[in-house]
Amino acid sequence: MIEPIAELRTGEKVRRSGSSPDRQSSGSDGSPELQRLSCASFNQDTTSLAVGGKNGYRLFSLSSVDRMDCIHQGVESPDVCVAERLFSSSLMVVVSRSAPFRMNIYHFKKGTEICNYSYSSNILAVKLNRQRLVVCLEEALYIHNIKDMKLLKSLLNTPPNPTGLCALSVSHSSSYLAYPGSVTAGEITLYDAVNLNEVTVISAHASHVAAISFNASGTSLATASEKGTVIRVFSVPDGDKLFEFRRGMKRYVSISSLSFSADAQFLCASSNTETVHIFRLEHHRPSQESPSWSGYMGKMFSAASTYLPSQVSDMMHQDRAFATVRLAAAGMKNISALSTIQKVPRLLVASLDGHLYIYNIDPQEGGDCPLVKKHRLYESADEGPAASELEVGSPSYAATVATSRNQDSPSSSSLTGYSEDGGAKRGELIPEHEFADGPLRLDDEQEFPPVSSQDT
Known part of the structure; x- marks a missing residue:
């Protein structure tokens, strides 16, 4: 079996270098819609936001509406195109455009690289929960055990998936993986990432699927087609249709994200238009x-x-939106999420223009949602320091990794693909990590994904 190459870095301290903040001049027309970020992602319980750009990635806390605290800034890898955090732990998965075939896993509080894996083609997406880490390529999926990064399953020759569309449920009781199941129709394959077997195939839409998302308990799956006019919700694992919503009829749109609220009572959908729709999940x-x-x-x-x-x-029979948000402009990709911040329901919209927009939601009446705060997620010399800029000597600065890896080393650009006999063998475990201040505890929520009591 063809395997990814794994480089295990046992307690390797990452070198520091003073890299400048992410800077990108505005367009000649001064357009605020200029794309300043390469990626943005909320963690699994929407308590933090990771954004990536030319000079690394930044991690923000979402505990307050009025301020955005940058809890970490990493420049280990330049031009970051994937940045994913595991819940509130210190595990970060990063992919750089300079080496898009390599996945780097960092312990950001200790400033160390845990390991890195290289694949045969570009990594399009990475999904993770406390049990599994899934790497998505255009025609393959790789399922790892997140506790030791052992490769458990390679799903090869999957239908072409150029956007890296996939979703992984985050509940403790299950770990379902959903990905496009057909090259001609809007089918979704539902896969059990714990027992490593296919569960069912859901005929979601007539056209290709553009967005998918699980609710927090992993009991429902939301889907949207490429046309973007209809959004459906299916039960998991049987695949029965539960809800159907019409986003619009006048024009086709590209839906970029679907997200359930924590209580699964609401579902939001954002697209390349100026409107974000919020649907209420209730049976009439x-x-x-x-x-x-x-x-x-x-x-x-x-x-x-x-x-x-x-x-x-x-x-x-299709329901319409319960509430809507009117963005300032259309055409810029954004990722939306529903969260409760300071005991109030909020809609969060992270736009690649470099801003986070926070809106209030009336859970009883719905309607138009007012904008309550706009935060800048990037740094620019022309606009002054970002509101959440790190200060030397602050607690968050102490947790910062400002590094630059040697791109000429064998562990980076020289690994151009798979190797049958090179790198880590299938099933090789990450050894005990010894750092200057002690071993990495796998049962510490602040360090690494917690494990069950019988595994400790």
């Missing part, structure tokens, strides 16, 4: 013995829909 109870005129017409309307073409009938 049909009026049973209503003597009212509206009740009578409702029954007649429902009965008539059974005689109409299926496409028209489906449209009659």
